[in-house]
Amino acid sequence: MTDSQKTRKGLEGLRIALVDDERLTLKLLSALLAREGAAVVTFNNADDLLEKHDLASFDVLLSDMHMPICDGHSLIREVRRRPVEQGGKIPAIALTAYAQHDVLARAIVEGFNDYMTKPVDPKELVTLIHKLLGTGS
Numbered sequence: 001m002t003d004s005q006k007t008r009k010g011l012e013g014l015r016i017a018l019v020d021d022e023r024l025t026l027k028l029l030s031a032l033l034a035r036e037g038a039a040v041v042t043f044n045n046a047d048d049l050l051e052k053h054d055l056a057s058f059d060v061l062l063s064d065m066h067m068p069i070c071d072g073h074s075l076i077r078e079v080r081r082r083p084v085e086q087g088g089k090i091p092a093i094a095l096t097a098y099a100q101h102d103v104l105a106r107a108i109v110e111g112f113n114d115y116m117t118k119p120v121d122p123k124e125l126v127t128l129i130h131k132l133l134g135t136g137s
Contacts, residue, residue: 010036010037010038010126011033011036011037011038011126011129012036012037012038013037014037014038014039014059014060014129014133015038015039015040015041015057015058015059015060016033016038016039016040016041016058016059016060016061016062016129017041017043017049017053017055017058017060017061017062017090018030018033018040018041018042018043018062018063019042019043019044019045019046019049019061019062019063019064019067019072019075020042020044020063020064020067020095021044021045021064021067021068022064023044025064025095025118026042026044029062029095029120030042032120032122032125033125036122036126041053041058045067045068045069045070046063046067046069046070046071046072046074046075046078047069047070049075050070050075050078050079054086054087055079055082055086055087055088055090056085056086056087056090057087058087058090059090059091059133060090060091060092060093060129060132060133061079061090061091061092061093062092062093062095063075063076063092063093063094063095063112064095064096065094065095065096065098065103065107066096066097066098072094072095072096072107072110072112073106073107073110076092076094076107076110076111076112077110077111079092079111080111091113091129091132091133092111092112092113093112093113093114093115093116093125093128093129093132094107094112094114094115094116095115095116095117095118095120096115096116096117096118097117097118098117099117104117113132114128114131114132116128
């Protein structure tokens with residue numbers, strides 16, 4: 001990691017995969033992340049991400065936990081089964097409206113690096129992304 005990456009402001013230059021079945025959430029979070037300089041690719045289900053995109057092309061994965069068909073738990077298990085060069089170690093943040101300890105703990109056990117409860121605080125999200133990437137904000 002270069003010194004300029006370590007002192008990055010906002011999320012400039014980052015590619016973020018955002019998965020959520022709620023269109024409004026996708027729209028709001030995508031706008032928030034783009035305003036910080038990130039290039040955001042949105043997916044309204046996990047299968048679209050897994051089948052059609054190379055995870056290694058993203059710097060961070062943000063995923064809702066409760067989605068139909070393939071939920072966030074299934075998504076992160078599949079991601080973590082992949083080799084590093086296919087994105088298996090991508091920093092991943094679980095997004096959930098459920099703040100119960102067991103829900104949050106399960107997200108970490110399943111393979112997410114961290115979590116945020118909805119509604120998401122924009123400053124906290126940027127700080128958390130920097131924490132996972134080891135970059136300064």
